[in-house]
Amino acid sequence: MAVATRKKPDELLDSDFMNRLDQLSLVSRKIFAGKMRGERLTKRRGASVEFADYRNYVSGDDLRHLDWNIYARLNKLFIKLFLEEVDLHVSVLIDVSKSMDWGDPHKGLYARRVAAAIAYIGLVNFDRVSLYGFADGLQFELSGVRGRRLMARVIDFLTKLEFAGAGDLAATGKQFAIRHPQPGIVLLLSDFVDKGGYEDGLRFLMARKYDIYALQILSPEEIDPRLAGDLRLTDMEDEDFAEVTVGRALLNRYKRNLEAYCGGLKDFCATRGISYMFTSTEVAFDQMVLSYFRKRGLLK
Amino acid sequence: MSFLSPATIALAAGLTVPPLIALYFLKLKRSVRMVPSTLLWKKSVEDLHVNSPFQRLRSSVLLLLQLLILLLAALALGKPMLEMALAHESTIIILVDQSASMAVMEADGRTRLDMAKHQAKRVIDGMDEDSRAMVIAFCDRATVVSSFDTDRQALKRKIESIEQTQSASSLGEAMSLAEAYTQNIIIGSDEAGADRAPDSVAPPATVFIFTDGRVEDADKVTLQKFDVDNIHVTSVGKRADNVGIIAMNARRNYETPEILEVSTTIENFGPDPVALDAVLYIDGENVDVQSIELGPLPDAPGLGEEDHDSPVPTKRTEAADSVGVIAFDEIEFGGGGTVEVVLRIDDALSADNRAWSIIDEPRHVQVLLVSGGNWFLDSVLQTLPLTVEKMTPAQYEQADERDIQDGDRSRFDVVIFDDHSTARLPQGNYFFWGGIPTLDGLSRKDIIANEVIFNWDETHPVLRYVGVEALYVYEWHRLVLPPEAVSIIDGQSSPVLAYLSRDASQYLISAFSLIAYDEKGRPLMNTKWVTTADFVVFMQNTIQFLSGTTSIGARKSVRPGSPITLPIPGHSDEIKVHRPDGVVDRVPAVGFDNIHYARTRQVGVYRLDPGLSGNDVFAVNLFNEVESHVRPAEALALGAVTLTTKAASIQVNRPAWSYFLFGLLVLLLLEWVIYNQRIFV
Numbered sequence: 001m002a003v004a005t006r007k008k009p010d011e012l013l014d015s016d017f018m019n020r021l022d023q024l025s026l027v028s029r030k031i032f033a034g035k036m037r038g039e040r041l042t043k044r045r046g047a048s049v050e051f052a053d054y055r056n057y058v059s060g061d062d063l064r065h066l067d068w069n070i071y072a073r074l075n076k077l078f079i080k081l082f083l084e085e086v087d088l089h090v091s092v093l094i095d096v097s098k099s100m101d102w103g104d105p106h107k108g109l110y111a112r113r114v115a116a117a118i119a120y121i122g123l124v125n126f127d128r129v130s131l132y133g134f135a136d137g138l139q140f141e142l143s144g145v146r147g148r149r150l151m152a153r154v155i156d157f158l159t160k161l162e163f164a165g166a167g168d169l170a171a172t173g174k175q176f177a178i179r180h181p182q183p184g185i186v187l188l189l190s191d192f193v194d195k196g197g198y199e200d201g202l203r204f205l206m207a208r209k210y211d212i213y214a215l216q217i218l219s220p221e222e223i224d225p226r227l228a229g230d231l232r233l234t235d236m237e238d239e240d241f242a243e244v245t246v247g248r249a250l251l252n253r254y255k256r257n258l259e260a261y262c263g264g265l266k267d268f269c270a271t272r273g274i275s276y277m278f279t280s281t282e283v284a285f286d287q288m289v290l291s292y293f294r295k296r297g298l299l300k
Numbered sequence: 301m302s303f304l305s306p307a308t309i310a311l312a313a314g315l316t317v318p319p320l321i322a323l324y325f326l327k328l329k330r331s332v333r334m335v336p337s338t339l340l341w342k343k344s345v346e347d348l349h350v351n352s353p354f355q356r357l358r359s360s361v362l363l364l365l366q367l368l369i370l371l372l373a374a375l376a377l378g379k380p381m382l383e384m385a386l387a388h389e390s391t392i393i394i395l396v397d398q399s400a401s402m403a404v405m406e407a408d409g410r411t412r413l414d415m416a417k418h419q420a421k422r423v424i425d426g427m428d429e430d431s432r433a434m435v436i437a438f439c440d441r442a443t444v445v446s447s448f449d450t451d452r453q454a455l456k457r458k459i460e461s462i463e464q465t466q467s468a469s470s471l472g473e474a475m476s477l478a479e480a481y482t483q484n485i486i487i488g489s490d491e492a493g494a495d496r497a498p499d500s501v502a503p504p505a506t507v508f509i510f511t512d513g514r515v516e517d518a519d520k521v522t523l524q525k526f527d528v529d530n531i532h533v534t535s536v537g538k539r540a541d542n543v544g545i546i547a548m549n550a551r552r553n554y555e556t557p558e559i560l561e562v563s564t565t566i567e568n569f570g571p572d573p574v575a576l577d578a579v580l581y582i583d584g585e586n587v588d589v590q591s592i593e594l595g596p597l598p599d600a601p602g603l604g605e606e607d608h609d610s611p612v613p614t615k616r617t618e619a620a621d622s623v624g625v626i627a628f629d630e631i632e633f634g635g636g637g638t639v640e641v642v643l644r645i646d647d648a649l650s651a652d653n654r655a656w657s658i659i660d661e662p663r664h665v666q667v668l669l670v671s672g673g674n675w676f677l678d679s680v681l682q683t684l685p686l687t688v689e690k691m692t693p694a695q696y697e698q699a700d701e702r703d704i705q706d707g708d709r710s711r712f713d714v715v716i717f718d719d720h721s722t723a724r725l726p727q728g729n730y731f732f733w734g735g736i737p738t739l740d741g742l743s744r745k746d747i748i749a750n751e752v753i754f755n756w757d758e759t760h761p762v763l764r765y766v767g768v769e770a771l772y773v774y775e776w777h778r779l780v781l782p783p784e785a786v787s788i789i790d791g792q793s794s795p796v797l798a799y800l801s802r803d804a805s806q807y808l809i810s811a812f813s814l815i816a817y818d819e820k821g822r823p824l825m826n827t828k829w830v831t832t833a834d835f836v837v838f839m840q841n842t843i844q845f846l847s848g849t850t851s852i853g854a855r856k857s858v859r860p861g862s863p864i865t866l867p868i869p870g871h872s873d874e875i876k877v878h879r880p881d882g883v884v885d886r887v888p889a890v891g892f893d894n895i896h897y898a899r900t901r902q903v904g905v906y907r908l909d910p911g912l913s914g915n916d917v918f919a920v921n922l923f924n925e926v927e928s929h930v931r932p933a934e935a936l937a938l939g940a941v942t943l944t945t946k947a948a949s950i951q952v953n954r955p956a957w958s959y960f961l962f963g964l965l966v967l968l969l970l971e972w973v974i975y976n977q978r979i980f981v
Contacts, residue, residue: 099336107336193337222336232330235338242338243330244345253344261340 012116012155017286021117024290024299025125026090028185028211053081087146089130089184090122091210093176094158096133096140097167098236099191103219105281110217111189112158117289118187119154121299123147129154130180133161136168138175166237169194169201177204186210187298191218192265195238199268212274213298216265219281225254301956304379304429312374320370324363365971369964376960391448391504392433393478394420396462397511399439399469400860400903400927404512404539404648412537413464416510419534421456423508434481435459438474439467439901440861448481465901466651467861468924469515471938478507479525507531513933513945516926521938528941535932535945541570543594543645544652544928546623548921550639550659557662557685560631564641564655567623568594569929570648577644580628582659583637588628595621597929636661638905638917651903652928656919657857658905665847666711668704670696671718676814676830677733680839681716693720708870709804713847719813729806729846734777734813739802741782742809748794749775755790760799762788762808762841767834773827776812785809804867804893806846857919863898866908866915875911880904880920 013021057066057077067080092115100108115131122129126146131154133140142157169190176186186205192198192214205212227233227246234241244250262278269276277296279288293299303309335341402413410418424433435445435458446458482505507526513535523531546567553559560582568574573595580588626641636659643653664687669677672692681688689712691699704711710728717730723738730737736744756768768789778794781787784802787795791811800807816826829835858864868875868889875895877885880902887895900906900920908916922928936943 102334102336191336193339195337195339219336225335227333230330232332233335233338233341234332236334236336240338241332242341242345244341250344250348253347254340257340257344257347 012113012158013120017117018120020286020290021121022124024121024294026088026118026122026127026185027297027300028088051080051082054078055081088122088125088127089180089182090118090127090187091130091132091176091180091184092118092187092189093132093134093138093172094161095135095167095188095190096161096163096165097135098164099167099193100217101163102236103221103281105219107191107217107219107281108161108163110279110281110285111215112161113285114189114215114217114289115187116155116158117285118298119145119158120148120151123151123154128184131157132176134167134172134176135165137171138179139165167194168196169198170196170204171201173201173204177208181208183209184211185298186212188212188214189217190214191222192216193261198265202268202272202274206272206274212269213277213296214265214269214274215277215279216262217279217281223258223280225251227251302381303375304381306378309374309378312377313371316370316374317367320363320366324360361974362971365967365974369967369971372960372964372967376957376964380956380960382954382956390428390431391482391506392423392427392431393482393505393507394423394433394435394459395471395474395478395507395509395511396420396435396437396445396459397439397469397509397515398437398462398465398467399514400466400651400922400924401469401512401514401649401930402536403464403466403651404537404542404930406537406539411464412512413462415536416534417459417462419510419536420459420508424452424455424459427452434478435462436474436477437462438469438471439465440470440859441467442470442474442477444477444481465860466903466920466922467901468859468927469511470517471509471511471515472517472521475521475523475526475938478505482525505530509533509936510536511936512537512930513936514926514929515936516924518937519939523938523941528943531938531943533936533943533945535934537930537932539648540931541572541574542648542652542928542930543568543570543574543576543643544649544922544925545641545643545655546652546923546925546928548641548655548657548923550657552659552662558632558634560628560633560639560659562628562631562639562641562657564626564628565623566592566594566626566643567597567925567928569597569622569925569931571596571931574645578626579642579644580631581640581642582631582633584640587631590626590628592624592626594624597622633659634662638919648930649928652922652924654903655921655923656903656905658917658919665713665843667843668696668710668712668715669718670715670720670722672720674718674733674814676835677716677718677839680830680836683836684840684843686843693717693722696720697722697724714843719815725805727804731808731810731842731846733810736779736809737807739782739800739807741780742785742800743780744811745778745780747775748778748791751792751794753789753791753796756797757786757788760788761845762797762799762838764837764841766838766841767832770832770834771827771829773812773829774816774824775826776810779809779811808842808846857921857923858900859924860903860920860922861898861901862920863896864900864918865894865896866918867894867912868892868908868915869910869912872910876909878907878909880906 054067054070055078057079061079065079065081067078070076070078094111094115096108100111119129119131123145129145130141130143132138132142140157140161142153145153167190169192188205194201202212202214225246230243230245232241232243266276266278268274275296275298277292279292283292289299396413396416398413402411402416404412406412406415420435427433430450432448432450433446433455434448435455437443437445445462446455449455505526507530509531511533513533544567545564547565548562549564550560550562553561562580564578566578573593575591575593577589577591579586580590639657639659641655645653647653664685667681667686667688669681669688669690670693671677671690696704704724705726708727710726712728714729714731717732717735719734721732721735721738721744725737725739736742753768753771753773756763758768771789773796776791776794776796779798781795781798782800785798785800787798789795789797794811796811798809798811800809813826814830815823818824825831870893872889875887875889877887877897877899879885879899881904885897885899887897889895895908897906903920903922905917905919911917932945934945936945
């Protein structure tokens with residue numbers, strides 16, 4: 001919370017916090033091949049200084065990789081194999097549907113801050129960072145940024161995100177999977193309250209074998225609504241409405257339903273190797289990043 | 301349940317229910333709130349609906365409750381009445397017993413009369429709007445307290461004004477009065493005009509009788525007009541414990557008039573044995589106290605259940621131990637005054653715990669014997685405790701008025717003429733042996749001889765204990781009597797002894813002389829009867845009867861409600877009668893020699909002011925076993941019909957709007973609770 005108080009209300013990251021983030025790097029449970037050589041060792045043998053193994057020379061091999069010392073001793077040709085260092089694709093998908101433009105603390109702001117922090121960590125570690133804003137499809141895109149110096153673009157991108165329209169996770173997942181065949185880390189920042197269901201969208205992403213992290217962000221008003229009386233509840237996204245007389249019974253029923261909904265999402269993720277995380281916007285965002293993400297293995 | 305104004309219900313419901321339903325159609329004005337998604341809310345609402353068994357009802361339960369509330373309010377406005385009263389005709393007759401036994405104080409501190417009035421007022425309360433009622437109070441006579449009226453408040457005021465009396469109960473007059481009033485009930489009308497109820501048809505009236513069932517003449521009541529089903533007898537009261545004086549006799553000793561003997565008959569009418577003290581007061585001073593123990597009254601049936609021929613209980617012979625006699629003997633009392641016996645007991649009825657007797661001063665009766673000389677009369681009168689003066693017929697006719705008269709009346713209690721007829725007859729009491737008073741319609745004819753006496757009125761006071769069988773008279777004069785004269789002894793063709801009362805004077809006329817004279821003028825005994833003891837008794841009876849007082853010195857008392865006639869001083873314009881309750885009745889008396897006073901409804905001693913000495917005080921005593929037997933009767937036999945009394949209180953139609961209002965409030969509370977459960981977290 002101390003960190004949060006130093007931030008301006010609309011400032012995504014402050015310098016102190018960024019300093020602390022410098023120490024962190026993103027961890028992928030899977031080793032992915034990048035387009036460019038990066039700072040990560042992959043299982044692929046490639047050009048790096050990290051020795052991996054020897055193998056017999058076959059014609060056509062690069063003679064530069066012959067181990068002449070072995071040849072001198074054994075009179076046999078061996079090729080020295082090295083682990084290839086690759087960069088990591090980190091994609092952060094931010095839900096910019098209208099429903100994220102709500103809450104106190106604001107869900108959208110919370111999501112952007114998380115995105116900024118993850119993007120910063122990625123940039124610092126020379127990972128290939130892509131940021132997307134999605135609602136009923138990918139609407140905003142900042143792809144393939146790399147290096148700390150591009151952090152300003154990231155901030156600019158995040159600041160300019162506009163929350164509008166209804167969310168459609170399925171369309172988004174499909175679109176993203178088609179456009180991004182490269183494996184990598186995918187961080188989904190959303191409230192996951194989608195009338196079309198979250199399952200299809202996640203399934204599309206899973207098909208690409210991304211290392212998927214799903215962070216469900218809900219505001220305190222959603223978790224424990226302070227409503228009473230005869231109300232006409234209007235859906236921010238599609239103007240749909242529900243006429244309810246809110247009483248104790250209905251509230252209890254709502255909370256049970258919310259619990260079941262979140263539990264369903266969690267189970268869905270768990271059975272499919274997706275890391276599910278839940279947070280309320282009440283939880284201080286920096287603590288969330290520094291401790292919760294590390295605890296869940298996204299950062300180290 | 302009925303409604304006095306059903307139109308109001310329709311009006312109120314019509315005015316309120318449609319707007320309420322319209323409001324529900326318009327629905328609630330819900331406040332709009334934005335939420336990120338209605339997904340979970342809709343699901344929750346659906347869940348709730350699925351889980352509640354009466355979901356449709358639940359959604360409109362408030363509407364249902366509000367409709368019910370409106371309905372109850374409309375019904376309450378319709379003046380609902382709980383129909384608990386007996387069905388009755390549009391004409392109601394209420395008979396309220398005001399006799400002595402109704403003064404019994406019951407356990408709740410009210411008298412039976414109070415209870416009867418209360419019940420009667422409940423009948424009035426339960427009357428339909430178009431009904432009318434009349435109220436009759438009855439004791440020994442019936443009084444119309446209120447003629448037919450529809451004004452309930454006025455009727456209730458009239459009922460409240462019914463006063464307690466200490467008279468006996470007599471229902472016959474009240475029923476006759478009620479029947480007489482209902483004769484003129486108009487039962488309907490046609491085009492020709494009002495159609496009166498024919499006599500043969502029972503009057504369409506419902507009769508409510510409020511009594512404790514102690515009615516003396518119940519057997520004599522005949523229900524000629526009323527339908528038995530329309531007569532409702534309500535029994536009031538429960539107490540049965542009562543001890544009462546049913547007879548009292550105060551008399552002076554015949555030999556020594558200064559000695560007073562008072563005997564009192566006391567009966568226990570209660571179910572438990574009692575021991576009590578009886579206190580004798582003379583002029584308010586405690587003279588003697590005696591104790592007595594009385595057994596319980598044998599379990600006698602209620603009055604109405606008894607033999608119709610004897611409505612007055614006849615159980616005294618069967619249950620002697622419930623009846624006792626207290627005799628106060630050897631009371632020395634030389635003066636005149638009021639003797640009072642008081643029973644020291646706290647029982648149901650107090651009126652029968654006291655009895656009074658007025659005792660005159662012991663004095664000898666003043667007798668004037670106008671005779672030319674009669675040994676038999678002289679000797680007999682000497683044996684009697686009398687003051688006798690004698691005059692010859694000539695002396696009497698010539699005597700100064702002051703010698704024989706005191707004002708308009710004779711100075712003597714009794715004047716006896718022996719074989720002398722006269723017209724000098726100031727108001728007084730006269731006994732003629734052989735002569736006659738010179739009065740209109742009275743004359744003496746020829747002499748009858750050798751006839752026998754064959755008929756006499758042995759119940760007449762002058763013949764009490766007198767044997768007339770041995771009376772044989774040689775000759776007597778044929779008497780021609782005026783119509784109002786009464787023959788006491790009859791011969792074959794003419795009265796032998798006659799009694800005439802005229803103009804405040806009494807005349808006892810014997811057709812025969814005691815002494816007859818033969819042709820030579822020698823006296824002969826006209827009858828040997830004069831030599832018998834019967835003659836002495838006859839003379840004693842005659843003088844007692846004519847003088848109006850007896851040597852025992854006690855005056856007769858009257859029963860409550862009975863009229864009494866008393867001689868008064870001639871010059872009085874107004875006589876004040878001081879009643880036992882302290883009230884003074886003023887009776888105009890200009891030009892009258894006596895007054896008739898009938899307001900004797902309370903027991904006690906009444907005093908006249910001014911009054912003639914010896915006639916200025918009289919006592920009223922209950923002495924009524926029917927009234928003293930206070931246990932309420934379970935049935936009332938009216939002639940041949942036995943009506944079961946109902947001890948239950950009269951049920952009246954009660955307004956029921958308060959119940960509707962209460963239900964309305966409960967529903968309002970329920971609606972509030974349900975509403976709050978819905979909206980508050």
